[in-house]
Amino acid sequence: MEPYKKHESIAALMNRSNVDTDQIIPKQFLKKVERSGFGAHLFHDWRFNDDGSDNPEFELNKPAFKGAKILVVGDNFGCGSSREHAPWAIADYGFNTIISTSYADIFYNNCFKNGILAIKVDKDRLDKLMAEIAANEGVQFVVDLENQQVTTPGGNGFSFDIDPFRKGNLLSGLDDIGLTLKHVDKIEHYEQQHKLNFPWLWV
Amino acid sequence: MKKTMYEKIWDSHLVVDEAGQAPLLYVDRHLMHEVTSPQAFEGLRLSGRKVRNPHSILATMDHCVPTKNRNLPIADPIAKKQIETMAENCRVNGLKLYDMTDPNNGVIHVVVPEHGFVHPGMVVVCGDSHTATHGAFGALAFGIGTSEVEHVMATQTLPQKKSKTMQVVVNGTLSKYASAKDIALAITGKIGTAGGTGYVIEYTGSAISQLSMEGRMTLCNMAIEAGARAGLVAPDEKTYEYLNGREFAPSAQYWEQALAYWKSLPSDEGAEFDAIVTLDAAEIAPQVSWGTSPEQVIGVDGLVPAPESFSDEIKRQACESALAYMGLTPNTKITDIPIDYVFIGSCTNGRIEDFRIAAEMAEGTQVAEGVTAIAVPGSYHVKQQAEQEGLDKIFIEAGWEWREPGCSMCLAMNGDELSKGQRSASTSNRNFEGRQGKGGRTHLVSPAMAAAAAAAGHFVDIRKL
Numbered sequence: 001m002e003p004y005k006k007h008e009s010i011a012a013l014m015n016r017s018n019v020d021t022d023q024i025i026p027k028q029f030l031k032k033v034e035r036s037g038f039g040a041h042l043f044h045d046w047r048f049n050d051d052g053s054d055n056p057e058f059e060l061n062k063p064a065f066k067g068a069k070i071l072v073v074g075d076n077f078g079c080g081s082s083r084e085h086a087p088w089a090i091a092d093y094g095f096n097t098i099i100s101t102s103y104a105d106i107f108y109n110n111c112f113k114n115g116i117l118a119i120k121v122d123k124d125r126l127d128k129l130m131a132e133i134a135a136n137e138g139v140q141f142v143v144d145l146e147n148q149q150v151t152t153p154g155g156n157g158f159s160f161d162i163d164p165f166r167k168g169n170l171l172s173g174l175d176d177i178g179l180t181l182k183h184v185d186k187i188e189h190y191e192q193q194h195k196l197n198f199p200w201l202w203v
Numbered sequence: 204m205k206k207t208m209y210e211k212i213w214d215s216h217l218v219v220d221e222a223g224q225a226p227l228l229y230v231d232r233h234l235m236h237e238v239t240s241p242q243a244f245e246g247l248r249l250s251g252r253k254v255r256n257p258h259s260i261l262a263t264m265d266h267c268v269p270t271k272n273r274n275l276p277i278a279d280p281i282a283k284k285q286i287e288t289m290a291e292n293c294r295v296n297g298l299k300l301y302d303m304t305d306p307n308n309g310v311i312h313v314v315v316p317e318h319g320f321v322h323p324g325m326v327v328v329c330g331d332s333h334t335a336t337h338g339a340f341g342a343l344a345f346g347i348g349t350s351e352v353e354h355v356m357a358t359q360t361l362p363q364k365k366s367k368t369m370q371v372v373v374n375g376t377l378s379k380y381a382s383a384k385d386i387a388l389a390i391t392g393k394i395g396t397a398g399g400t401g402y403v404i405e406y407t408g409s410a411i412s413q414l415s416m417e418g419r420m421t422l423c424n425m426a427i428e429a430g431a432r433a434g435l436v437a438p439d440e441k442t443y444e445y446l447n448g449r450e451f452a453p454s455a456q457y458w459e460q461a462l463a464y465w466k467s468l469p470s471d472e473g474a475e476f477d478a479i480v481t482l483d484a485a486e487i488a489p490q491v492s493w494g495t496s497p498e499q500v501i502g503v504d505g506l507v508p509a510p511e512s513f514s515d516e517i518k519r520q521a522c523e524s525a526l527a528y529m530g531l532t533p534n535t536k537i538t539d540i541p542i543d544y545v546f547i548g549s550c551t552n553g554r555i556e557d558f559r560i561a562a563e564m565a566e567g568t569q570v571a572e573g574v575t576a577i578a579v580p581g582s583y584h585v586k587q588q589a590e591q592e593g594l595d596k597i598f599i600e601a602g603w604e605w606r607e608p609g610c611s612m613c614l615a616m617n618g619d620e621l622s623k624g625q626r627s628a629s630t631s632n633r634n635f636e637g638r639q640g641k642g643g644r645t646h647l648v649s650p651a652m653a654a655a656a657a658a659a660g661h662f663v664d665i666r667k668l
């Protein structure tokens with residue numbers, strides 16, 4: 001995982017709520033056995049017309065949002081299936097930051113595991129950010145994870161909360177497995193107890 | 204301190220709980236299918252790590268497998284590759300796999316209970332959101348992402364955040380034609396798809412105790428549709444009886460010891476939940492979803508709602524776009540909605556009881572003109588059992604297709620799908636846009652409702668038949 005650095009990037013706006021993982025990455029693309037290349041299919045059914053051409057109506061196809069790293073989106077983003085292909089597709093497309101009021105649990109966890117910073121804001125703040133983008137498409141926000149701070153040219157900046165563990169992992173780009181394996185002696189100890197308490201699980 | 208069942212399971216599985224770091228939870232069972240695991244194996248391989256406890260894993264193939272002509276090679280080259288990759292990964296790592304030709308094959312969440320692989324008090328994970336199904340046994344079972352699949356394989360643990368607890372109390376007795384599915388849909392309708400976010404739900408009350416194990420699985424399966432991390436039902440005599448004698452259940456030598464542990468699991472009298480939701484089972488009508496989210500659901504005697512009927516702006520907009528996608532007009536009677544396709548199956552409603560009640564409804568009827576109806580057992584064991592009971596003949600005589608097991612049209616990855624604009628009555632769990640095929644329109648219902656709709660060509664209030 002790449003360490004997450006402070007950046008200034010275009011913020012793309014998708015004013016939709018309850019966007020589910022079936023929309024983020026439609027299931028016809030789940031059959032790959034590799035991790036990469038899902039970005040080309042992000043939001044496929046919305047993004048492309050039936051003949052495969054770009055759907056100009058779809059938000060992310062707007063030229064102003066090209067190269068955006070920040071996605072500002074409505075409530076309960078990422079609901080539905082637990083497929084991690086959804087954050088892979090988002091990251092592979094180029095986003096490393098999402099701003100919304102709420103996320104589905106599994107999706108939220110998966111974002112951090114894939115180097116995506118998922119920021120939660122209140123409804124009022126989200127409305128302001130959305131309004132700022134709508135009024136000035138292509139506007140760039142600064143995201144500073146170290147200081148837990150987002151700044152915007154329109155003065156709608158804010159500071160955000162994040163679990164310190166997740167923050168540390170994003171900043172260092174360290175993978176979770178490596179962190180856990182530092183505790184391998186504790187895992188072994190637990191398993192010894194487990195064998196004594198639940199011998200039927202070990203036969 | 205008085206504890207809920209969730210807290211008991213949580214506490215007993217904590218491996219590391221240190222400040223500044225997410226608690227590490229021990230994982231007892233790890234379930235797998237072909238879609239969400241290949242990249243996890245790829246990750247293990249690339250980092251030179253090994254599967255820590257191969258015996259904790261049970262794998263199947265279900266999402267991409269064809270439900271007919273199983274003897275022919277899989278036509279879709281990518282699906283074929285996934286199937287082959289799964290077989291190879293299991294072989295190399297020494298994992299139990301019920302592959303496509305295995306008599307134990309089927310949908311992961313149907314197969315696992317059949318073999319008694321999940322017990323009360325366990326922590327169970329799978330790269331699949333409907334892992335919640337296994338909460339029916341009083342196990343903490345939840346879906347994880349592919350990097351977590353890799354994490355569990357390598358460490359047998361998972362960094363987790365503790366959830367809040369929600370008690371959903373369902374008292375009273377269901378009417379004859381309402382089922383666990385209707386309870387699940389009614390709960391989602393009541394609290395919404397985000398209502399359970401951040402919570403683990405424990406289902407309690409007389410209507411829940413009365414449910415069979417199959418019914419409890421249906422109910423817990425859809426905990427995720429209400430946004431919850433997991434659903435739980437306290438183990439009781441039905442649970443123990445169900446498990447007794449199954450392949451991976453504790454053997455006679457350990458049975459009493461296991462039983463004593465299981466009996467210690469139910470929430471303590473007076474334990475506190477962070478939220479409580481109450482429903483009266485007697486009031487739950489057979490449910491039909493009308494929109495593109497499982498919370499957009501109503502009793503079969505209801506009308507398709509009008510966007511204006513929602514005071515909440517987001518819900519109003521959601522209704523409007525759902526109706527546009529679903530091709531429905533406000534205030535249409537649910538029973539006037541015609542259907543093109545009927546699907547009975549999935550990890551929600553692909554068990555023997557589901558086919559029994561559906562066959563009861565289908566017996567002596569004919570699938571309505573222009574309607575395709577498919578019955579897809581959740582596993583080969585379900586299929587075999589149904590055939591022994593003669594249910595397959597009932598379906599076939601009524602004009603249904605009787606298929607091989609798999610996820611099939613629940614998510615339409617294997618070629619079983621709706622075409623654009625087609626409308627289904629489906630016993631699966633999700634009605635998202637395109638779930639059953641691009642442009643397909645899904646109405647979630649119980650097996651009895653689906654079977655009745657197949658014969659009528661539209662939804663019917665089965666209480667009035």
Ligand code: SF4
Nearest residue numbers: 333549550610613614
């Ligand atoms: S039946 Fe449907 S919900 Fe269940 S595991 Fe298969 S695809 Fe997922």
